[in-house]
Amino acid sequence: MSADATPLLSPADQALIARYLQHVQVEKRLAERTVALYTLDLEKLGASAAQAGVALAAVQNHHVRRWVAQMHAGGRSGRGIGLILSGWRGFYAWLGREGLISANPVQDVRAPKQARPLPKALGVDEAMHLADHSDEEDSPWLEARDAAMVELLYGAGLRVGELVGLDVAASDAAARAGRGWVDAQAGDIHVQGKGSKRRAVPLGRAAAEALARWLAVRDQVSVAAADAAHALFIGQRGTRLTAQSVWQRLRRRSLRAGLATPVHPHMLRHSFASHVLQSSGDLRAVQELLGHANIGTTQVYTRLDFQHLAKAYDAAHPRARKR
Template structure:
């Protein structure tokens, strides 16, 4: 049987000639297999004797050493291909990499605005803007931050309730009826500031005499798209002097964080956001440690220090 170096060279020749992989790809495969060979040698193993447990241990070592999940996934792909080839050569009975996956990187949370920045954006009045567009955009900001709506839910709102409406706002009741993920309907309260902004916008919208049922429309009378709302919000946040361009999901996250910080009621936030599982809310509304420390210092009797 070929030694370790011989097996690796035969495999690299196979991918170079028969699979016609690019030279750079073959070079990367060679580096990955050098690492595999070094790991096997360190464990006193021939490459053909490596087991699933060894692969998992080496993945854990790479992860603890700081290698990214994506980097580990690429290495595993190269190892998996090598052992699949060994199997076709009749040199191993099973592929030790076949069911090993790289650790998943935690999904980064969307950045939440501070309360001050959120209020600054909501109260901003662009005196240079068209009053019609200004009223519309102000109402959109109030609903996104004041109700925690998804941009898709905002897009789907109609000006009036109907059997065909995906969603609408009942100003008399102070409620927004929205169609969320999984076609699940929910009702969220509409605050006084949002209601005031909506009434102003509806008054101007009516002057255009558009026939579309959409609550938020462009100058041509068509329903605004999610992309248009992203662009308008980014533009508005920069005009308002915020350091970070704001997108709709950032306002939803800010809504959730600020309500949770003030109330501490995770179940209520779950209902407001329309999350099916509260674990989603726990991750989504994770608070920064500084806020938690302040809450602890203010509320816990054993946190209060004796004044000297």
């Protein structure tokens, strides 16, 4: 324990904490780093209890709630408070098993909710610049593949798992395996999203053209597995492309295109949703396109849209512009 916290604890409370830390280290075999974090959490608990003039075994629910409020008022994040509460909860659960308390005072205490961060989206010009970018250092095969990937992620709002799960065409094998496919003739992309829910997404003109260029060269690499024979996107070794590879290629492509922020697949999905909503204002349509079960999930993009409008107002309105 730290020198600051130790004098505040009674010998009995110090002994309790020492026994618990020995328990998690020896019997539960937790990592040294985890034990160190537990130690810090219990130092804070002991200091708070001693300051309140209450023994650790006598701490009640209202004490814990007050300490949570104090941490929150002091600027500690909801996530940080949640981690501390987790450590305290485990300690009191152990005291209960030892027969030293009748109820866990931390059991129903939850950390303050964090404000949900806005998803990161590219501006329209940035997204268009990335989609139009051509990397001359790549082979024509890689360039065609990566361009098609960008067009499907941004032009159709696909998740990266949906992208790598696409087959060239519909088949019984694809249906059984829960994979999607592209129907270029009908102009549709059929994907299986979260919760095994299928949806159809329009295949835009630019995406269709990029796919046609990719399919014209795709077979220049021999497939190395039966699954890859049907895969829309394959790697240079002839296997179905992985989500990790898509992340790496997209990050590389965005940096080479000169974008200030490295782009990841979900950023293009966010950009798709934000830009469609800015142009149409149709939240229900965006919900369907993204495959969200709850429209509340989609409503976060209205906040992005408001930010866009607020920036336009600040830049254009004479009463908003700084003198």
